[in-house]
Amino acid sequence: xxxxxxxxxxxxxxxxxxxxxxxxxxxxxxxxxxxxxxxxxxxxxxxxxxxxxxxxxxxxxxxxxxxxxxxxxxxxxxxxxxxxxxxxxxxxxxxxxxxxxxxxxxxxxxxxxxxxxxxxxxxxxxxxxxxxxxxxxxxxxxxxxxxxxxxxxxxxxxxxxxxxxxxxxxxxxxxxxxxxxxxxxxxxxxxxxxxxxxxxxxxxxxxxxxxxxxxxxxxxxxxxxxxxxxxxxxxxxxxxxxxxxxxxxxxxxxxxxxxxxxxxxxxxxxxxxxxxxxxxxxxxxxxxxxxxxxxxxxxxxxxxxxxxxxxxxxxxxxxxxxxxxxxxxxxxxxxxxxxxxxxxxxxxxxxxxxxxxxxxxxxxxxxxxxxxxxxxxxxxxxxxxxxxxxxxxxxxxxxxxxxxxxxxxxxxxxxxxxxxxxxxxxxxxxxxxxxxxxxxxxxxxxxxxxxxxxxxxxxxxxxxxxxxxxxxxxxxxxxxxxxxxxxxxxxxxxxxxxxxxxxxxxxxxxxxxxxxxxxxxxxxxxxxxxxxxxxxxxxxxxxxxxxxxxxxxxxxxxxxxxxxxxxxxxxxxxxxxxxxxxxxxxxxxxxxxxxxxxxxxxxxxxxxxxxxxxxxxxxxxxxxxxxxxxxx
Numbered sequence: 086x087x088x089x090x091x092x093x094x095x096x097x098x099x100x101x102x103x104x105x106x107x108x109x110x111x112x113x114x115x116x117x118x119x120x121x122x123x124x125x126x127x128x129x130x131x132x133x134x135x136x137x138x139x140x141x142x143x144x145x146x147x148x149x150x151x152x153x154x155x156x157x158x159x160x161x162x163x164x165x166x167x168x169x170x171x172x173x174x175x176x177x178x179x180x181x182x183x184x185x186x187x188x189x190x191x192x193x194x195x196x197x198x199x200x201x202x203x204x205x206x207x208x209x210x211x212x213x214x215x216x217x218x219x220x221x222x223x224x225x226x227x228x229x230x231x232x233x234x235x236x237x238x239x240x241x242x243x244x245x246x247x248x249x250x251x252x253x254x255x256x257x258x259x260x261x262x263x264x265x266x267x268x269x270x271x272x273x274x275x276x277x278x279x280x281x282x283x284x285x286x287x288x289x290x291x292x293x294x295x296x297x298x299x300x301x302x303x304x305x306x307x308x309x310x311x312x313x314x315x316x317x318x319x320x321x322x323x324x325x326x327x328x329x330x331x332x333x334x335x336x337x338x339x340x341x342x343x344x345x346x347x348x349x350x351x352x353x354x355x356x357x358x359x360x361x362x363x364x365x366x367x368x369x370x371x372x373x374x375x376x377x378x379x380x381x382x383x384x385x386x387x388x389x390x391x392x393x394x395x396x397x398x399x400x401x402x403x404x405x406x407x408x409x410x411x412x413x414x415x416x417x418x419x420x421x422x423x424x425x426x427x428x429x430x431x432x433x434x435x436x437x438x439x440x441x442x443x444x445x446x447x448x449x450x451x452x453x454x455x456x457x458x459x460x461x462x463x464x465x466x467x468x469x470x471x472x473x474x475x476x477x478x479x480x481x482x483x484x485x486x487x488x489x490x491x492x493x494x495x496x497x498x499x500x501x502x503x504x505x506x507x508x509x510x511x512x513x514x515x516x517x518x519x520x521x522x523x524x525x526x527x528x529x530x531x532x533x534x535x536x537x538x539x540x541x542x543x544x545x546x547x548x549x550x551x552x553x554x555x556x557x558x559x560x561x562x563x564x565x566x567x568x569x570x571x572x573x574x575x576x577x578x579x580x581x582x583x584x585x586x587x588x589x590x591x592x593x594x595x596x597x598x599x600x601x602x603x604x605x606x607x608x609x610x611x612x613x614x615x616x617x618x619x620x621x622x623x624x625x626x627x628x629x630x631x632x633x634x635x636x637x638x639x640x641x642x643x644x645x646x647x648x649x650x651x652x653x654x655x656x657x658x659x660x661x662x663x664x665x666x667x668x669x670x671x672x673x674x675x676x677x678x679x680x681x682x683x684x685x686x687x688x689x690x691x692x693x694x695x696x697x698x699x700x701x702x703x704x705x706x707x708x709x710x711x712x713x714x715x716x717x
Contacts, residue, residue, distance in 0.1 A: 095130050097179065097192045100170065102130060109169065118169045120356040121146055121162035129180065129190035138187040158268070161329070161340050163188065165354030168342070255347070257379040259296040259322040262286050264307040265339075266329040278330050279304075279413075280406030281339070281368070285326070288372040290514025290545075291481075295379075298322060299516040300413075302548035317346030320547055324352065324379060337361045341371050343378055353378045362399045401437050404430035408443045417454060423447045441473035442482040449486055453493070458655075458685060463494055481512030485521060492525050493685040498716050501525055516545035520552055523559060528688045529716045532563040550576060554585045561593055562692055569593055584610040588621060591628065596694050600632035619645065619654045623661060627696060630665035638666060655679060657686035664699040673705050680712065691715050 095102045101110045107123050109116040118126075124146050128137050142159060163180070166172075172179045181189045262285050267278035283300050290297040298320050306316055313325050328341035342354035355374065357367045397405075408426035411419040424447045430440040445466045452462030467490050470483035488504035491497040505522040508515060519542035526535030539556040546552045553576040560569035570593055576586045591606035607625040614621060626641030642662045648654045660675035679687055690697055690710050700706045 096195050097130075097190075102126065104130070116169050118166070120358065121158065122166040122169065122354075122356070125162055125166055125188075129188060130194070133190045133194055136183055136187050136189050139185075140187075142187065158329075158340075161342070161354070162356070164351055165340075165342060165356065168351035168354045255323065255345075257323045258294070259298075260289065260324050260326065260375075260379070261298040261303055261317070261320045261322045262289065262326040263303055263316065263328075265327075268329045268331040269333075274332060276407050276410035277332065277403070280409055281330050281364075283409060283413075284368055285371060287512075288368060289326075289375065291512045292376060293513050295376075295514070296322070296544060297514045299514075299546040299549070301516070301552075302546050305548050313344050313349050314346055321544075322346060326375060332361065335361050337364055337367070339367050339371070341375075343375055364399070364402065365397060397437055397439075398434040401430040401434035401440065404433065405437065405440050405443060408440070408447075412443060412447050412450075415450070417451070420447050420451050436476055438473045438477035438480055438483075441469045441476065442480060442486075444469035445473060445483055445486040449490060453685065458494055458683070463490055466490060479511060481508040481515050481518060484508035484511065485515065485518040488518075488525070489521050492521075492528070493688055494683055496683070496688070496713050496715075498525075498529065498714060514545060516542045516549070516552065519545065520555060523555065527559055527562055527692060530691050532559070535559050536563060536565075548579070550580055550583050551585065553579070554583070554589055557586070558589050558592075561589065561596065562694060564694075566593060566596065582613050584614040584618070584621065587613065588624060591624060592695065595628060595631060600628060603628045604632060619648060619658065623658050623696075626662050627665045630662070630667075635666060638662065642666070655682055655684040655686060657682075657684040661686070661696045664697065667699065669700065669703055672700060673703070673709075676700075676709060680709065687713050688715075 093103065093105075095104065099111055100116075102108070103110075104127055107119070107127065109118050109123065109126065125142060128142065128145065139159065163182075167174065167180060170179050174182055177191065179190060179192045181191045183189060262282060265278045265282045265285075267275050269277075282303070286297060286300055286303070289295065290299075302320060309316070311319070313327070317323070317325055323346055325344045325346055326341060327344065328339065330340075331338050336358060337360070338356065338358045340354075340356045343352040344350065345352055353374065355371070357370070359367055404426045408423040408430065411423035411426065424444060427440045427443040427447065430437055431444075434440070448462045448466035448469060452459045452466055466486060470486040470490075473480055473483035474487075484504045485508040488501045488508065491504065492501035502525065505518060505525060508518040509522065512518065519538050523535045523538035523542060526532070526538060536556070536559050539552075539559045542552050543549075543556050553572060557569045557572040557576065560566075560572060569589075573586055573590050573593065576583065577590075580586075587606045587610035591603045591610065594600075594603035594606060604625065607621060607628050611618060611621040611625060622641055622645060626638045626645070629635075629641065630638040642659070645654060645658055645662065649656065649659055656675050656678035660672045660679055663669075663672035663675060676687075686696075687709075689695060690706075690713060693701075697706070
């Protein structure tokens with residue numbers, strides 16, 4: 086049999102393939118497809134109706150000197166090819182899978198599928214008239230008539246396209262990017278795949294009107310056997326982005342595909358192979374293509390936000406990814422290691438705004454560890470955030486960091502709200518900014534707004550235990566106790582050993598007057614945390630005092646005062662426990678020290694039903710609220 090693929094153009098159904106140019110067209114329009122998928126198509130068209138084995142594909146398309154997960158890469162490439170052809174593995178029209186053996190092209194070639202061809206053929210009386218005119222008129226007349234016929238046909242095609250509505254699929258309003266697979270075979274490259282995932286999420290979350298699940302939640306599926314529809318149901322999203330990344334020397338290969346959650350249908354798939362220095366451009370292209378595929382209309386401002394505003398030194402970018410990898414581990418040692426990598430990135434590229442963002446985040450988290458702020462760390466965090474904004478004012482992260490520092494340490498409430506709003510304007514999908522802003526709104530007494538923001542954070546980060554627990558706390562403060570308990574039970578179902586959920590449940594019991602139940606929850610939280618969490622010790626002491634067990638409350642007070650002398654806890658903790666014991670003069674003396682320290686605990690002064698409740702009716706309390714400057 087002569088090979089049909091060796092002719093200039095191979096036609097099948099409504100598609101045309103030009104072998105030499107390696108170009109696939111549908112209805113005359115080019116289908117964006119390259120790399121392995123287009124090479125597989127060529128091999129299948131070279132041998133129509135015959136089995137092309139997996140071994141043959143591996144030998145021709147994946148040379149032995151290139152390390153790659155062949156099974157995953159082949160399956161991904163075939164999926165992308167089928168997506169381009171709108172084909173199905175279960176009911177194939179073009180490419181048939183022969184289990185464990187290979188693939189076969191099953192559609193008729195070169196016009197034998199007349200029914201398919203008729204679907205795209207446009208006929209016009211003018212075309213027939215033009216053909217007749219060529220037989221009996223002068224050449225110039227023939228040309229005029231031919232051009233007129235082409236114009237009429239073109240007008241008819243455009244009019245038909247305009248009048249015929251495009252079938253619309255379900256509206257896509259939510260998306261999750263699953264952790265990109267590291268196909269390098271080197272576990273030490275895991276930071277790179279995780280970093281690419283986080284950066285892609287960051288770009289997509291800037292699109293207004295699209296809910297993009299945050300990194301914290303999608304990382305639960307880094308190693309999972311769940312199907313795409315199962316993952317999507319858990320996260321409550323319409324579509325899933327999945328893919329892989331591999332580095333080979335100076336080259337990077339990224340594969341990404343977009344899958345409709347309900348049907349497991351591949352909407353789009355693409356593979357990019359570039360120089361590593363083009364990694365940010367790949368991220369931009371993937372994000373923009375996804376936006377186009379889900380038919381999100383991007384205003385000019387959002388188009389700019391998806392683009393890379395600064396060309397980054399590749400080694401600086403790699404240091405940044407390593408810094409983010411350690412930052413996300415959240416331990417004190419890992420945070421210090423992240424700072425080293427962020428500083429290395431800045432040594433290579435002093436204008437790298439994202440590296441300053443990383444520094445701001447790491448210093449801020451170190452500064453607030455244990456609830457006792459380090460002024461030096463917070464000053465460094467603020468300086469890094471300001472520098473990041475100076476270099477790139479379109480980044481949301483440093484605005485959120487400035488807001489958090491202004492609110493919890495500087496008590497600059499106007500600046501805090503302005504910076505939170507700016508951060509959310511720049512990136513409406515930033516779960517952390519919504520989470521922090523919810524706290525601010527609760528501190529200033531705007532409870533319903535705070536709950537709305539907390540729910541938005543929960544929707545963006547549905548598997549985050551801290552975010553879910555914080556929502557329960559917001560509901561409790563607003564007096565919506567039953568809703569708070571429902572949220573707490575949901576959180577504890579996810580992880581019964583999560584100490585903060587038991588802590589919040591303890592406060593729910595305290596508000597209901599169930600002192601012994603509260604004591605049991607605080608004891609369990611303290612035990613689960615290792616027994617040395619001073620914040621939980623304080624709450625347990627408060628519960629003992631509320632239950633009338635002054636002896637146990639005083640034991641905890643003595644322990645906290647010893648820790649304070651060693652500089653391990655702020656003065657506000659001592660003041661709170663004195664207040665719970667009813668010793669108000671001692672309480673306000675310690676509150677004065679807390680004010681001088683700028684203790685973040687004082688941001689909770691206006692929050693009802695919590696630690697400051699025993700002091701609320703003393704005139705000195707209102708004076709303190711006024712001095713801290715919490716808005717009315």
